[in-house]
Amino acid sequence: MAETSGHKGTNYMAIFWWLAVLTVIEIAVIYTPLARLIIGILLVTLAISKAALVAMYFMHLRFETRTLAYVALTPLAIGTLLVFVLLPDHRYVPHKTAESAKIEAPAH
């Protein structure tokens, strides 16, 4: 048999309930009267927790060799880098349309 180690003791139903509860919390969070930034931080934390549960238990990453963990973590590192690369663009720069340009430019 291919699989002899590790994940046979995993309680998949417990993971399922965790994922379901975290999803309900996510939806509840967007209706709370908190600041947008706090809601954003909470949502991203909840999403990362859910993704980690799926990867660690459903995809058995917790019980795999270190090589697979490195492969799985590579896109996370690239993604984080990408966010920093795009940070200069994450500023408020209103898009100018042809109509707004006409309004701003005085007609001579």
Next chain:
Amino acid sequence: MSEAVATHPAVEPAESPLTPESWGKLGMWIFLAGDAVGFGVLLASYGAARASSADWPLPSKYLGIQLTALMTFLLICSSVTMVKALESIKKANLPAAQRFLALTILGGVFFLGLQAYEWTHLIASGLKIFGNPWGATLFGASFYIITGFHGLHVTGGVIYLTVILVAVSRIRDLGYSYMITEIAGLYWHFVDLVWIMVFTFIYLL
């Protein structure tokens, strides 16, 4: 080589050698890592477009959160049936494995049906690739590209799992069936994982 091993006996920590089974897993993980970068690029550029837009609509106000929450629940359920299928093969219970695989496929098909319903509804409301009645045009384009790319993955997953179901039903080698189901399961769980991110970044934030 043996000399090098003799002089550095404890260079590498003990890890199981890569068997043909784990070569397959390694191959799938490398593919998924590449695919994850693809989704990462899409989501990061969505963030950049949104941050630099003056009239980006609040998605949760216009997109059906209840419906997509149901879609999320459906994918989580299908992930559970997928691990149950694998567990059944391990216990040499082939009929149960076939049932769970069929349920997983059904979950994927339902998900696609709900996505088609959602898209039809949104298109009828005026949200198009080149048009958005609630503000920034890029909102429509990025929404359809990201959810469409994920939907394509689900479609691919449904086809992939159907092939695996047929293979598991025909092949009587349980070890081989376990291997191909586990590798297909990795893909299916990845689709679920990506949806968790899409649901948060596109619908909730």
